[in-house]
Amino acid sequence: MTIAPGIIKFFRTRLHSWHTGHNSRQLPWKGEKDPYRIWLSEIILQQTRALQGLPYYESFTGTYPTVQALAAAADEDVFRLWQGLGYYNRCKNMLATARYIATELGGHFPRTHEGILALKGVGPYTAAAISSFAYGLPHAVVDGNVYRVLSRFLGIDTPFDTTAGKHQFATAAQLLLDETDSAAHNQAIMDLGATICTPAAPRCADCPLHSKCFAAAKDMTALLPVRSKKIVVKERFFNYIFLLHDGKVWIEKRGAGDIWESLHQPYLAETEKAVDVSVLRQDVLFDNKSIRPHELTDAGMAKQRLTHQLIHCRFYIMHLTDMPMPNGTAGMWLSISELKKLAFPKILVSFLRNNLYF
DNA sequence: AATCCGGGGGG
DNA sequence: CCCCCAGGATT
Numbered sequence: 001m002t003i004a005p006g007i008i009k010f011f012r013t014r015l016h017s018w019h020t021g022h023n024s025r026q027l028p029w030k031g032e033k034d035p036y037r038i039w040l041s042e043i044i045l046q047q048t049r050a051l052q053g054l055p056y057y058e059s060f061t062g063t064y065p066t067v068q069a070l071a072a073a074a075d076e077d078v079f080r081l082w083q084g085l086g087y088y089n090r091c092k093n094m095l096a097t098a099r100y101i102a103t104e105l106g107g108h109f110p111r112t113h114e115g116i117l118a119l120k121g122v123g124p125y126t127a128a129a130i131s132s133f134a135y136g137l138p139h140a141v142v143d144g145n146v147y148r149v150l151s152r153f154l155g156i157d158t159p160f161d162t163t164a165g166k167h168q169f170a171t172a173a174q175l176l177l178d179e180t181d182s183a184a185h186n187q188a189i190m191d192l193g194a195t196i197c198t199p200a201a202p203r204c205a206d207c208p209l210h211s212k213c214f215a216a217a218k219d220m221t222a223l224l225p226v227r228s229k230k231i232v233v234k235e236r237f238f239n240y241i242f243l244l245h246d247g248k249v250w251i252e253k254r255g256a257g258d259i260w261e262s263l264h265q266p267y268l269a270e271t272e273k274a275v276d277v278s279v280l281r282q283d284v285l286f287d288n289k290s291i292r293p294h295e296l297t298d299a300g301m302a303k304q305r306l307t308h309q310l311i312h313c314r315f316y317i318m319h320l321t322d323m324p325m326p327n328g329t330a331g332m333w334l335s336i337s338e339l340k341k342l343a344f345p346k347i348l349v350s351f352l353r354n355n356l357y358f
Numbered sequence: 359a360a361t362c363c364g365g366g367g368g369g
Numbered sequence: 370c371c372c373c374c375a376g377g378a379t380t
Contacts, residue, residue: 086364
């Protein structure tokens with residue numbers, strides 16, 4: 001693809017003028033030059049809005065000021081700090097990368113685009129962001145903001161969630177990149193997408209690109225960018241049973257191959273469809289030979305919507321007269337204070353806060 | 359190429 | 370409440 005030189009010049013100069021005004025968002029990672037802190041912020045901000053990621057960035061940089069500090073941390077502590085942010089594989093990969101840098105690279109962050117891109121949890125977007133922000137390397141970022149700005153400005157209607165679309169947007173972004181200051185250019189285009197060229201109701205009257213914007217001229221901002229994905233949402237039914245005995249609660253750690261990997265939960269009986277307490281008692285719980293029958297107390301229900309799943313949760317409490325090891329020994333009996341050191345999915349954090357964390 | 363992985367914000 | 374958002378890994 002090609003872009004007319006006049007359009008490229010217009011895009012760069014208008015974006016630059018807009019950004020050097022008072023228009024950039026003030027966030028703690030802006031202008032940061034420490035590659036560790038830049039990397040940390042970019043991992044946290046993947047699939048995450050700045051205001052949601054902000055408190056996590058503050059707590060991570062405060063608790064782990066250096067890559068060595070993060071590398072030396074215990075897994076559970078890091079997951080607990082990440083609790084609530086979602087996409088927990090980011091946390092797992094972040095920790096693996098910190099340890100790789102600390103042990104294999106002597107604590108020195110890679111200085112080349114190839115070296116950065118090879119890190120776990122770092123893909124094309126994050127590699128371009130770190131390369132430009134930390135080292136001024138000429139790599140254009142392509143994130144959700146860039147898809148929006150470029151599809152509207154250039155009139156690109158190729159779905160961005162396809163191989164062809166990703167390639168087309170990456171090519172366009174690279175052609176438009178102002179290599180004399182790739183850090184400022186990358187920051188500016190994302191700020192424009194976040195504050196002016198927004199998904200709904202873009203502020204075109206305040207946009208520095210308005211006079212040559214394809215979508216603005218054709219009144220097509222609501223139609224761009226184009227997505228092809230049609231998400232199928234699977235419904236699941238989680239019956240959580242808090243097994244209690246002598247001030248302790250049975251807690252398990254979720255394994256690989258499903259949502260919320262490495263996070264914790266009480267005893268879980270998943271069913272094909274919604275079941276009431278009598279069915280749960282007869283068909284599910286009594287099948288587990290290690291748990292003897294006791295009164296099951298209904299403790300309410302809640303729903304958690306994920307991108308591909310809708311989780312219907314029902315909570316129960318069961319006071320036991322002994323301490324069985326449900327599901328073999330893949331869990332542990334913990335005091336309430338010990339729960340506060342572990343990471344749980346948001347739906348369980350809410351329940352614990354309202355029911356067990358006095 | 360298609361699918362999965364959280365949780366927050368806006369209308 | 371429902372709809373939208375969107376990098377990277379995996380298969």
